[in-house]
Amino acid sequence: MKPLKRHTKIMLIVLSAVVLAVLVLVANVVRSRSQVKGIEVMIRYGDTPQLVEQQAVKDTVLQRMPNLLQLSVKNVDCQRVAAIARRVPYLANVSASVSVGGKVVVRADQRRPIMRLYYGNREFYMDSDGAIFPPSTTGYCDVLVAGGNFTEPLRRDSLNAQTVALWKVASFLDGENEYGPLIDQIFIERDGDIMMVPKVGDQIVELGSADDLDAKFSNLLTFYRKGMPRAGWDTYSRISLKFKGQVVCKKK
Numbered sequence: 001m002k003p004l005k006r007h008t009k010i011m012l013i014v015l016s017a018v019v020l021a022v023l024v025l026v027a028n029v030v031r032s033r034s035q036v037k038g039i040e041v042m043i044r045y046g047d048t049p050q051l052v053e054q055q056a057v058k059d060t061v062l063q064r065m066p067n068l069l070q071l072s073v074k075n076v077d078c079q080r081v082a083a084i085a086r087r088v089p090y091l092a093n094v095s096a097s098v099s100v101g102g103k104v105v106v107r108a109d110q111r112r113p114i115m116r117l118y119y120g121n122r123e124f125y126m127d128s129d130g131a132i133f134p135p136s137t138t139g140y141c142d143v144l145v146a147g148g149n150f151t152e153p154l155r156r157d158s159l160n161a162q163t164v165a166l167w168k169v170a171s172f173l174d175g176e177n178e179y180g181p182l183i184d185q186i187f188i189e190r191d192g193d194i195m196m197v198p199k200v201g202d203q204i205v206e207l208g209s210a211d212d213l214d215a216k217f218s219n220l221l222t223f224y225r226k227g228m229p230r231a232g233w234d235t236y237s238r239i240s241l242k243f244k245g246q247v248v249c250k251k252k
Contacts, residue, residue: 036069036076037102043091048112051136052090057106060088073098081106089133115170117163118147119154128174130167132156144170148188162188168210169194172217179217182224193242200224201233208242216241223247 039061041054062068064084068076081096081104091108099105111133113125124132125141132154146169152160159167166188173180185197186207196205207216220241227247238250 034073034102036071036073036098036104039068039104039106040099041085041106042108044107044109046110046112048110049139049141051110051113051139051141052088053138056138057085057088057091057108061085061104061106068104073102076104078104089131090136092127092129092131113141113143114174115144115146115167116141117166118145119150119163122154124154126167126170128171130159130164132159144173144183145185146170146187147185149190150188151190162192165192165194165210169196169207169213172213176217178221182217182220201228203236204238206238206240206242208240212244215244219245219247 039058041057043052043054043057061081061084064087065081068081076098078096078098082094085091085096085106085108086094088108090111092111094106094108096104096106111125111127111129111131114128115126116135117124117126117132123135125135125143126132126146146166148162148166150160150162152162154160154163166186169186173183182198182200183196183205184199187195187197189195192209194207194210196207198205205220220239223239231249235251236249237252240248240250242248
C-alpha cells in the first residue's frame with residue numbers, strides 16, 4: 001500500500017475535526033433542548049462544623065423557582081439560581097451551572113464563624129469577612145463570645161463602630177496560635193473600651209481600643225509568663241493594656 005500523500009493526510013485531519021465539531025454541536029443542541037434532570041448542591045465545609053445542609057439550599061432555590069425542574073437546559077438562568085442560593089446566610093462564594101448530564105449544580109463555601117455575637121436579646125455569628133448570620137439549628141461552632149453595651153441598632157449591611165471593633169479583635173485572635181487560646185469572651189463598653197475575660201484566672205483584662213493589638217497581646221503574654229507566677233494568679237482583679245508599653249494591674 002502506498003503511503004498517503006501529504007495533502008491527503010491534511011484533508012483527513014480537517015475532515016475529522018469538522019465531524020467532531022459537528023457531533024459536539026449536535027450534542028450541545030440536544031442537551032440544551034432537554035429537560036433539567038435535577039438540582040445538586042455541593043458545599044465545601046472545610047474544618048467548620050456543618051451549619052447548613054444541602055437540602056436546605058435546594059429547598060430555598062425551588063421555593064423561589066418552582067418550575068426549575070420543568071425547564072429546558074437552555075432556559076436555566078444560572079445567575080438567578082446563584083443569587084437565590086446566596087440568600088442562605090451560611091454560604092459564600094456561590095456559583096451555579098448546568099452539568100453535562102443536565103443537572104443544575106450549585107457550588108458554595110460555608111462561612112466560617114470566628115465570633116458569636118450577643119447583641120441585645122439577639123444572637124449572631126460573624127465570619128472573617130465581617131458577615132453576620134444567625135445561629136444554626138444544624139450545628140454549633142465553639143468560637144469567641146462577644147457582647148457589649150451597644151449604642152446603635154445592628155445593621156448587617158453597614159456595621160457600626162462598636163461591632164467593627166469587636167470584629168477586629170476576633171479576627172486578630174482567630175489568626176494567632178499564641179494569643180487566641182488566651183481569651184474566652186470580649187465585651188465593649190459604650191465609650192468604646194473593650195474588656196476581655198481570659199480562659200486562665202478570674203481577672204478582667206482591659207484592652208481599651210482595638211488598635212495596636214499585636215503589642216498589647218505581646219505585653220499580656222509576657223506578663224502571664226513572667227509576672228503572674230511571681231505575684232500569684234489570684235492577686236489581681238483587673239489587668240489594663242490601655243497604656244502603651246505598660247501592663248497596669250489592680251489588686252483585689
